[in-house]
Amino acid sequence: MGKSTLFNRLTRTRDALVADFPGLTRDRKYGQANYDGYEFIVVDTGGIDGSEEGIEIEMADQSLLAIEEADIVLFLVDARVGMTVADQAIANHLRKQEKKCFVVANKTDGIDADSNCAEFYQLSLGEIHHIAASHGRGITLLLEQTLQPLIAELAALDEDVSNDDEELIDLYQEDSEDDSHQAFADKPVKLAIIGRPNVGKSTLTNRILGEERVIVYDMPGTTRDSIYIPMTRNDKEYILIDTAGVRKRKKVSDVVEKFSVIKTLQAIEDCNVVLLVVDARAGISDQDLSLLGFALNSGRSLVIAVNKWDGLDDYVKDRIKSELDRRLGFIDFARLHFISALHGTGVGHLFESVDEAYESATKRISTAMLRRIMDMAQADHQPPLVRGRRVKLKYAHAGGYNPPRIVIHGNQVHDLPDSYKRYLMNYYRKALKIMGTPIKIEFREGD
Ligand code: GDP
Secondary structure, eight states, rough: OHHHHHHHHHOOOSOOEEOOOOOOOOTTEEEEEEEEEEEEEEEEEOOOOOTTTTHHHIIIIIIIHHHOOOOOEEEETTTTTTOOHHHHHHHHHHHHHHEEEEEEEEEEETHHHHHGGGGGGGSSOOOOOEEEEGTTTTTHHHHHHHHHHHHHHHHHHHHHHHHHHHHHHHHHHHHTTTTTTOOOSSSOEEEEEOOTSSSSHHHHHHHHHHHHOOOOOOOOOOSOEEEEEEEETTTTTEEEEEEEEEGGSTHHHSOOOOOOHHHHHHHHHOSSSEEEEEETTOOOHHHHHHHHHHHHHTOOOEEEEOOOOOOOHHHHHHHHHHHHHHTTTOOSSSSEEEOBBBTTBTHHOOOOOHHHHHHHHHOOOOOHHHHHHHHHEEEEEEEOETTTEEEEEEEEEEEEETTTTTEEEEHHHHGGOOHHHHHHHHHHHHHHHOSSSEHHHHHEEOO
């Protein structure tokens, strides 16, 4: 059918997040994509084999879940094969959904697309969109026609939500006025607690909230299932983005969370700082790394909590630490905390790193400072020779923040080896005391 081809075209990633969590089917892939500056998530389902009976079962198995999670469904049909019984069964299901569905006829290259696709109108799902995924043809138009209306809708909704945001802060301030004279000039730090099922997100959230005063406020809007919980700690305000749905349950043990990749990705997108919880006893799994990958891609600040650190003997602790080193060593900027959500050990210290990460990410750094640090780095350790000429860094300035971006101009900078780039990054990190957030350095040829 060409779904994977389309998926790869849209996401342009080689390593998509393959959802392989308990309670989820294996065959769904999640990838990040961008259209006209809008980030969106593409879900690729393994597909339906088309056997007449059993189609409901197949669909229930995974496509149904994907449909449920999605805002937009692209229903791919094969222009060369023509309409099949399976197509009709799927269309029957889709027509009953209150979802935006689009029929996309693939493989329209080299055939008379209009006459080949005419029969798909019988599916009663409206317009037939023609593409040739392997040639990349029709895809921009497809995105324009399918995403543009939703983008317009979301923009309108965003306005509402930002109004709600203000209301939320008002509500919060009213409540805090009694015993706090602190004026909250800044926006609260949004902290997303993410992680696989059973790592202890709910226990941690309750632990954090149990110690603090809480106003529960269900934020309406685009982030469907996560709950936004305002809280204060040491006179600072935060909004916890609770992906585990703690507040919807009476007890932690009440309902097993229905893990949703989409919900987690939205929380990452919407927060300032990601708190990734992993389970010390379960070790680092590929799913942990996938979630980490999404957090890194988004450029968000990051703190890692290694939970269930209670009751382990030293030998086991050492073993876990060296495994963490081996598997997480590549993210050198995130603070690692060993905690017990159950007993509360180490939980308070998390916030020190959360604050540090947020401050690091939003810090304004002067051009003079960036320039000076660049010169110092260059003096301490010269850039290498490339083709007999020394790479020369000439000028640096800020390119933005959250995450901090540094733009460096110079000669032959595109030839700088990765090792030197890493050296520069670490130099800046140390000099500016930036922790908890990635730093992006862009190199530009010339002055
Ligand atoms: P979630 O699915 O990520 O929200 O995980 P839960 O908070 O529901 O926790 C899953 C299980 O791990 C529960 O049985 C918790 O009691 C247990 N658990 C959570 N935190 C800790 C901890 O720090 N230490 C220990 N020993 N168990 C924990």
